[in-house]
Amino acid sequence: MNIGAHVSTKGGLACAPARAREIGAGCFQTHPTSPQSWRPIAGDDSSTEAFSQAHRDAGSLPHYFHAIYLINLATPKDGHREQSGKALVDHLQWGERLGASGVVFHPGSHLGAGFEVMLPAVISVLTQVIEETEECQVPLLLENNAGSGACIGRSFEEIAAILDGVNSPRLRMCLDTAHVFASGYDIRSPEGAHAMLNGLNSTIGMERISLVHANDSKADLGSNADRHENIGDGKIGSEGLSALFQDPRMACIDAVLEVPGMEHEGPDRTNINRLRACAGKAELG
Template structure:
């Protein structure tokens, strides 16, 4: 089991390794570019080489890029769809270049059109981005909380999106806080069992490639996206203890996206909480 976190790359992408090590993260997620901007990242061959060296030296190869938040593959606006597809392609190219495992992204909102109306467009756009960025990097669809007509709040929708793409590089990133407010009751043993059973039936846990381990500040079924520190939210410590004991889930690296005890993002304290709930030894030092 790998327990890690989203870390900042302020000062450049190479800073991710020091930040991950400082909080005891064994898996890493970064935004390669500012998440509210379309700006693309130009990497020098030296930076790429150094990045790959640091990855090899630290063993932090469970490394993921989180795509920008502006992406919407479910939009009716052609200019936005084009930009979104270009941004996704850019991120997949970056992941290939850096040796990252994959790109995690939010598929977007249909803004009232309905999921069925946008499904084909979604699949085609993902397929074109993957085709234009050939390589090993995976494309991970992150489940949504279901707010604002966001697609992908159920495993059924995500399975249909996966089927609409002609590629074997598409995987699932399961965000526990989003799943909870979308209606999967991870706070109870029965709710967890039902979620895992549904995930197995619709998608298959073998296609689960990452977990965003977040407690929820918003209640079950509220469709609100508010992350909380592990054990302090509605999923709670016992919810995470049961989840971490489920081997069909924990084969995937866990990445914290929590506010942190000091409000500065994922921290060592939350890594320690997950480790303790998973029955892992505490971090050294």
């Protein structure tokens, strides 16, 4: 398990690797484009080269892309679903060129139509994305959500239905600890954390988990609210997080912080060290 963080791309994507290195991250995640804009990635040769150089200079840490928030694969509107699929193809192709270890995405909302009703359309668009990016090795990582409104992917059963429907080794899962807690999985105690992992393993299978978003939660258990907190300061707390991150089933999965940070400037060295402590790793100086 590499303990890392989401880092800003202010000044350009090529600025991200050094930022990760500076806070002691062992892996990192970025939004390669503005998460609220459909504008496609401008992945020209010079920006690819600039990133690759900066990435090597900072020690070639494993890195992940987080796709834009506008993606909705479950919407009943065909045009929006197609546009969402195109955005994922774009992320995967650029991720391939930059050696990304995965592209994380939020599956979206059925907008009241119902999960079962929209499931075939979700499976169809994802299958098409995988087919259109045959030449890519980069996996797509479907992230669980906090369960608000009509969002899909609120339970392991819903995620398993999507993963099984697409049935590609390139469609995998990203587990967000704050979302799983807010959607009703009580991971505050070692018993609860182990029970959650048992459920995850029996529905989805640990071998299909590629990444963890390591976050404490400002929101209560089952509140369906998506509010991240610094490690140990939230409603989950260090005991549950420690049991989770020291479980041998998590040993090969990278972890990325998406916490507010002590100075509200995003993940920082303090949170890296708190998470390292949870995972039973030596703290950094």
